[in-house]
Amino acid sequence: MRRVKGSSLIRNLRLSESLKKNQLWNGIISITLLEGKNVSGGSMTEMFVLLKLGDQRYKSKTLCKSANPQWQEQFDFHYFSDRMGILDIEVWGKDSKKHEERLGTCKVDIAALPLKQANCLELPLESCLGALLLLITLTPCAGVSVSDLCICPLADPSERKQIFQRYCLQNSLKDMKDVGFLQVKVLKAVDLLAADFSGKSDPFCLLELGNDRLQTHTIYKNLNPEWNKVFTFPIKDIHDVLEVTVFDEDGDKPPDFLGKVAIPLLSKSSAVW
Structure with missing residues (x-):
């Protein structure tokens, strides 16, 4: 049984790394x-x-x-x-x-x-x-990333300082398309609906901002998944809305909808998005 669990864990990690690579665009x-x-x-x-x-x-x-x-x-x-x-x-x-x-x-x-x-x-x-x-x-463009919570890009004070300098008033006209960026920490979900006959779900979380999409890995057979991931998006339009949707992975079939929340960027007041 241990071998099965170990091989399953390695397979899931490989899938997670593959998913991560396919999401990290350079511009x-x-x-x-x-x-x-x-x-x-x-x-x-x-x-x-x-x-x-x-x-x-x-x-x-x-x-x-x-x-x-x-x-x-x-x-x-x-x-x-x-x-x-x-x-x-x-x-x-x-x-x-x-x-x-x-x-x-x-x-x-x-x-x-x-x-x-x-x-x-x-x-x-x-x-x-x-x-x-x-x-x-x-x-x-820089700033697009998917990382674990323990290595959050904005956790480093020196990096935060560089970001504040990049978007300070005196630099605001250097690149009109570089509006800023949004960092989202996806921690966990609680009491999700059971989408499978087993009474469980295989949830993953999809984040959409404009035409950009990033998603977490899937946590199998769990109604209280903990993803603990950090996502960073470039902002192209300050009027965009961040949409966060939770789906149940269903093999080769389209995923089942479990829940959704929409957050307008203008509802946030932080200087570093």
């Missing part, structure tokens, strides 16, 4: 879908665009068919310096019967783009006539 890839140029829509009456980078996906708004559709939409992807990958872009059309058809595609090698500058790209479409005009900016 933001800001993509502005500006417009299409001479796009051939055929018999389609409407058009939209899908953008995919790894498991991150966005869909543009749907516009009436036009050779030069004006989307003017911005999407933020997470930037991983060790696995940038290829941005896949697809243009789709809809006809009057709501049938969807892929009209054309194009790709962008994100790793080949320079950092910290706006890259204006005109991308010819494959499989159909026309091109897409995009603006892509890769901005590295």
